[in-house]
Amino acid sequence: xxxxxxxxxxxxxxxxxxxxxxxxxxxxxxxxxxxxxxxxxxxxxxxxxxxxxxxxxxxxxxxxxxxxxxxxxxxxxxxxxxxxxxxxxxxxxxxxxxxxxxxxxxxxxxxxx
Amino acid sequence: xxxxxxxxxxxxxxxxxxxxxxxxxxxxxxxxxxxxxxxxxxxxxxxxxxxxxxxxxxxxxxxxxxxxxxxxxxxxxxxxxxxxxxxxxxxxxxxxxxxxxxxxxxxxx
Numbered sequence: 001x002x003x004x005x006x007x008x009x010x011x012x013x014x015x016x017x018x019x020x021x022x023x024x025x026x027x028x029x030x031x032x033x034x035x036x037x038x039x040x041x042x043x044x045x046x047x048x049x050x051x052x053x054x055x056x057x058x059x060x061x062x063x064x065x066x067x068x069x070x071x072x073x074x075x076x077x078x079x080x081x082x083x084x085x086x087x088x089x090x091x092x093x094x095x096x097x098x099x100x101x102x103x104x105x106x107x108x109x110x111x112x113x
Numbered sequence: 114x115x116x117x118x119x120x121x122x123x124x125x126x127x128x129x130x131x132x133x134x135x136x137x138x139x140x141x142x143x144x145x146x147x148x149x150x151x152x153x154x155x156x157x158x159x160x161x162x163x164x165x166x167x168x169x170x171x172x173x174x175x176x177x178x179x180x181x182x183x184x185x186x187x188x189x190x191x192x193x194x195x196x197x198x199x200x201x202x203x204x205x206x207x208x209x210x211x212x213x214x215x216x217x218x219x220x221x222x
Contacts, residue, residue, distance in 0.1 A: 042214035104156035
């Protein structure tokens with residue numbers, strides 16, 4: 001069974017802090033994704049990666065960056081956290097190819113105060 | 114037109130009822146279609162993929178209509194445990210996926 005692990009279930013950070021959200025998958029998946037989910041807005045894609053050291057912007061990349069130094073790990077970085085980045089962050093992975101579903105981690109609920 | 118649109122509901126149905134959800138998508142080039150289920154405060158989980166020929170998994174049936182650009186999910190003999198939000202998912206360019214905002218289902222005794 002695919003396992004996608006997010007390092008923290010809950011995080012509380014202060015405005016202006018640099019925040020790292022870590023995600024690790026154990027199924028050798030090529031693709032990894034970061035989404036955020038907010039009430040009324042659904043899941044929105046922040047960044048994704050098809051391979052090590054590759055990254056692509058999603059729909060809302062502003063204020064975020066990502067790092068993928070190893071195939072199994074995909075990190076989301078909030079350079080300077082702001083209150084509007086309070087959200088549920090979901091990491092996912094999939095194999096290459098169409099009709100490949102995403103497998104999600106159990107999410108990190110980030111609160112920025 | 115939004116990329117993926119769903120009726121948010123909520124759909125309140127009694128146990129044993131049949132309920133259907135529709136979802137429309139805007140990108141005619143989309144090739145991958147899924148239904149996900151999300152329970153409150155949990156991550157989305159794959160319910161089923163949707164194939165051109167339609168597919169069935171127990172009480173769940175999914176259909177794809179490419180001409181009209183919509184997919185559907187039919188749930189027969191609803192159970193209390195089917196209460197959840199159902200997300201319609203369609204691929205965008207490449208392998209990334211667009212999610213609808215979800216349809217809320219509440220099955221009551």
